[in-house]
Structures are given as structure tokens and as C-alpha cells.
Amino acid sequence: MQYAVTNPATGQTVRTYDPISDADLDAAIAGADDAYRNWARTTKVEERAALIRRVGELHVERKDELANIIVEEMGKPIEQAVxxxxxxxxxxxxxxxxxxxFLADEKITLLDGDGSAIVRRSPLGVLLGIMPWNFPYYQVARFAGPNLVIGNTILLKHAEQCPESAAAIHQIFLDAGFPAGAYTNIYASHEQIERVIADPRVQGVSLTGSERAGAKVAEIAGxxxxxxxxxxxxxxxxxxxxTDDLDAAVQNAVDARLDNSGQSCNAAKxxxxxDDLYESFLDRFTAKLAEVEASDPxxxxxxxGPLSSLKAAENLDEQVKRAxxxxxxxxxxxxxxxxxxQTTVLTDVTPENPxxxxxxxxxxxxxxxxxxxSDAVRIANDTPFGLGSYLYTTDRDQALRVADQMEAGMVFVNVVLADGAELPFGGVKRxxxxxxxxxxxxxxFVNKKLIRVSNDWSVDA
Incomplete structure (x- = not known):
């Protein structure tokens, strides 16, 4: 395994990074555990929130530098990278x-009225994050942001093709004032990651990636x-x-398919x-996609832009040919x-087609x-996946009815590219x-700890 920056637009390997040694990995785990026990447990949530706020500010202050890194690493068009x-x-x-x-105590009403009770959220400890190449900063933010505020500490293994953005993120956490060990970037191999998951000091794992990687990590974690x-x-x-505006619906469909050059887990695919809109939609959708040509990111x-790597493009080429x-x-x-x-359109894909x-x-x-x-719902749900879904209709009752039937973690009605920091992200099935x-x-990744006391004391004291 090699951590390297290989520009997908040119095919040139620009820089390589040495993988972490076993000794340094052991030190990183120990440092994360020490930071949890001697920093996270002694700080208040307001202090940790102030540091996380500074991390966000530094991202914005350095946005051009950070964006250029991932344009080179994985080919994201510069405007989208920013x-x-x-x-x-x-x-x-x-x-x-x-x-x-989010960390405030949650009161529980006792059925017997004997005393009082709360649920208090507290950190678990050291967490491992395994992050993908398609959104190098966003994916890390949605894992690291809440968990560092909670008081967990983080070991972060980024994708092998994103070593420079991984290092830049690590530096931001240090520059924001987090102590050593609170957030640590590790250039680890798959074998080393198995050891990290098994280490008793590590309490949880978050992975964004392929089915194969998820199954492997879940097996080791279990x-x-x-x-x-x-x-x-x-x-x-x-x-x-x-729809009242087919052209607008078509444009939204194009936008939903081409976000991040089509390399988004929750892109419309x-x-x-x-039936009565099919021919018109297909003609306009195909024409709109044809207007978008891959270009210098x-x-x-x-x-x-280009796909993330030559291998990714070759794999997609094989899929299309097999279809x-x-x-x-x-x-x-x-x-x-x-x-x-090229932007590509396939039709006549039967359930028997891989x-x-x-x-x-x-x-x-x-x-x-x-x-x-009902046929539309059947086709939509006929997949082993269940991440997001998009529904366009002028009928409100139909929208709610169909949304209820979608086998997905997210349903967006008459809108695309509408993710938000406040909106839960995740799926079902595979x-x-x-x-x-x-x-x-x-x-x-919190311990939802029950604290119940007798009538003699108040849990709020």
C-alpha cells in the first residue's frame, strides 16, 4: 500500500508519503488515549466547542489552498472543491x-414517582475514522466535528490517494489549539487498521466507503x-x-447525477x-448531459472533471460495457x-441485468x-442499496405517500443537492x-448514561 498524490487529470504521481511504522502507530493510539483521559475529561463542552469553531474558521480562511490540494488529489472541479x-x-x-x-442532560419521568432520573451523555473514548477520497474535507468534518465536541478523541485513516489533504486537516486541528493526540492522522495499512480496531483502547469505528470495506470493518469490529x-x-x-416545469426537473436531474463528477454516494443514479413523461424527459435529459463535457478541473x-483515478475510470468503463x-x-x-x-445514458436495464x-x-x-x-416505487426500491432518494411530483398527498414507501434513509421532494449540517445523513439495507x-x-458515539437517585436527593443538585 502506498499513500501518494496522483493527479487523475494527467496521470502523474506528484508526491508519495511513507506509511506509518508499527511503533509510531502504537504511539498514536497511546497519544489518543492519553488525550482522552487527560484532556477530554477535564475540559468543558464550551471549551471544546470553541476549538471546533476555530477549526471551521481555519477551513474557510484556507479554502483556496485546501481546494487546490483535492483538485490535484482526486480531480474535483475547483469551484466544487471550494x-x-x-x-x-x-x-x-x-x-x-x-x-x-446536544450534550444537555435529558430528564426522564419516572412511572413510580420515586426520586428522579436523567440520561447524561458522555464520551466513549478513542474512535477510529476511515474516510474516503470523494469528499476529503466534508467526510472528515461530519465525523470529527461532533465527536471532538462530545469529548472523544480521533485517529483518522484517510484514503491512500488523499495524503496531502489528510495532513492539512491534521495541521488545522493543531493550529486551532487542540492538544496532540486529540486528532491524529495515520497513514496506516489495512493490516494495521485491523490492529487498531482490535485495540482495547479504541471504542468505536466510523467508515465511509465501499460495501466490501464496510463488511470487512464491521466483521472485525463485531x-x-x-x-x-x-x-x-x-x-x-x-x-x-x-411536474409543472419539465425543463427545471431535467436540470435538477442533471445536477443530481453530476455532482462531484458523479462520484457521490447519494447522487441520483x-x-x-x-410513462407519459418518459420520452420527453429522456430526450431533454440526454441532450442536457451531452452539453456537459469533462474538462480540466x-x-x-x-x-x-476526471474520475478520481485511472482505475476508477477503467472500472466504470467495464460496468457500462457489461450492462x-x-x-x-x-x-x-x-x-x-x-x-x-463521457456523460452516459443507459436505458432498457432489466432486473436480470447486473x-x-x-x-x-x-x-x-x-x-x-x-x-x-406503484410501479415507480417498485422500480425505485428494487436495489440492494437504500441511501437517499429523490421524488418530483405536483401532488402533496402523493409526495408523502410515496416518501413513506421509499426504502431509503433520506427522501428529498422536489429538491436536489439539499444536504445540510443539521440534516441526518445515512441509509438502510446495504x-x-x-x-x-x-x-x-x-x-x-456517546455513553447514554442513566443516573437515577432516590427521593432524598434531586438529580439536578
Missing amino acids: GEVEFAGAIYEYYADHAAE RNLKKVVLELGGSDPFILLS RFVVI TSADSAL VENGATLVRGGSRDGAFF ASKEEFFGPVAQVFRAKDE SGSGRELGRFGADE
Whole structure:
């Protein structure tokens, strides 16, 4: 395993980073445990919130520098890269603003009226975060922000292709005033990560990544009785049942598919369109996608960069070809130039086609025709994934009815790209378990400790 910055737009390996030694990894675990016991336990939530607020401020102050790093590491168009850094800053600010509220004691009404009781939220200890390359700053923020405010300490293993952004984040935490050990970047191998999960000082693991990685981490965590949060893949449906403005709906569909060059877990990937709108939608959607060409991600007007690596583009190319071999119709695109991939539209993907059960991580859209509302719901749910979903309709009752039937952790009605720091993020089925962001993201790695006292004392004393 090698940690390296390889520019996907040029294929050039720019810098390499040495992996952590076993001795240094042991020291990192010990440092995180020491920081938990001797810093986190002695600070007040307001103090930790102030440090997290500074982390957010430093992200914004350094947004251009940080954005340029990930343009080079994983090919994100520069405008989107700056937007990601700003969103990460907003997440840290959100948790700074709400830390005291999220950690406030929760009173419980006793049925027998004998005394009083509360639930007090306290930290668990050292946590391991395993983060992906597609949103190098945002993914870390939604894990680190709430957990450092709570008083947990963090070991962070970032993707092998994001060593420079990983180092920059680590430096921000130090510059914000966090003590050594509170947040530690580790360039660890898969074998070393198994040791970290098994270490008795580590109390939980959060992973955002592939199904395969999630299954492996969950297996090791389960064997060692560790709490785990998993945010895995998605093949989110975009259901169009009715609209007053088809062009606007089409543009939203394009935006939902091409965010982060199509490399977003909760991007719309399967477009399920009611029969009487299908032909018009397909024609306009295909034409709109054709207008977007992959280009130099350093350009301010780039809307679609290369995929994250040559390997990622080759894998997507194989998926598209396999889909066509199994009966899908290639309506548009399907070509690759190095790590750059054309916007692509597939139709006639049957349930027997492997493509119907796969996640396409890139600018490839599948379009399905639905006979009616119930058929649309059936098609939308016919996937092993259950992360997000999108629904477009002019009928409010229909919106609520269909939303209730979606087998997904999130349903967005008549809106796309509407994630927020305050909104819980996560899925069901093979898309993982647990939630990040919002209040729910601050409630995963805590000890919800019951304190009950007799009539003689008040728990508020």
C-alpha cells in the first residue's frame, strides 16, 4: 500500500508519503488515549466547542489552498472543491453552536414517582475514522466535528490517494489549539487498521466507503465488540411522477447525477419516469448531459472533471460495457479518455441485468419507464442499496405517500443537492447503518448514561 498524490487529470504521481511504522502507530493510539483521559475529561463542552469553531474558521480562511490540494488529489472541479471546504467549515460551526444543547442532560419521568432520573451523555473514548477520497474535507468534518465536541478523541485513516489533504486537516486541528493526540492522522495499512480496531483502547469505528470495506470493518469490529457506523454505497432513485416545469426537473436531474463528477454516494443514479413523461424527459435529459463535457478541473468553469483515478475510470468503463452486453441500450456516451469519462445514458436495464443492482460511481445515468405510481416505487426500491432518494411530483398527498414507501434513509421532494449540517445523513439495507450530521450524528458515539437517585436527593443538585 502506498499513500501518494496522483493527479487523475494527467496521470502523474506528484508526491508519495511513507506509511506509518508499527511503533509510531502504537504511539498514536497511546497519544489518543492519553488525550482522552487527560484532556477530554477535564475540559468543558464550551471549551471544546470553541476549538471546533476555530477549526471551521481555519477551513474557510484556507479554502483556496485546501481546494487546490483535492483538485490535484482526486480531480474535483475547483469551484466544487471550494464549496466542499466551505461546507466543512459550516459543519464545524454547526456543532460548535449546538454542542451544549446536544450534550444537555435529558430528564426522564419516572412511572413510580420515586426520586428522579436523567440520561447524561458522555464520551466513549478513542474512535477510529476511515474516510474516503470523494469528499476529503466534508467526510472528515461530519465525523470529527461532533465527536471532538462530545469529548472523544480521533485517529483518522484517510484514503491512500488523499495524503496531502489528510495532513492539512491534521495541521488545522493543531493550529486551532487542540492538544496532540486529540486528532491524529495515520497513514496506516489495512493490516494495521485491523490492529487498531482490535485495540482495547479504541471504542468505536466510523467508515465511509465501499460495501466490501464496510463488511470487512464491521466483521472485525463485531469480533471485538466495537460500536460501528457505516456509510456505504448508494444507487439513489430520482422519481418523476408529475411536474409543472419539465425543463427545471431535467436540470435538477442533471445536477443530481453530476455532482462531484458523479462520484457521490447519494447522487441520483437511477431515473424512474412516469410513462407519459418518459420520452420527453429522456430526450431533454440526454441532450442536457451531452452539453456537459469533462474538462480540466483547475478551470473555473469546469463542471465535470476526471474520475478520481485511472482505475476508477477503467472500472466504470467495464460496468457500462457489461450492462450493454446484458441487454441495456447505450443512448449516449460510454467513451473514456484516460480518467475522463463521457456523460452516459443507459436505458432498457432489466432486473436480470447486473447493472440494475450495481452502483455506477461516475457520470452514468440509468433511465427507467414506470407505468404508474406503484410501479415507480417498485422500480425505485428494487436495489440492494437504500441511501437517499429523490421524488418530483405536483401532488402533496402523493409526495408523502410515496416518501413513506421509499426504502431509503433520506427522501428529498422536489429538491436536489439539499444536504445540510443539521440534516441526518445515512441509509438502510446495504447502504450502511447509523447516522451522521445533525443531532443524530452527535448521538452515535456517546455513553447514554442513566443516573437515577432516590427521593432524598434531586438529580439536578
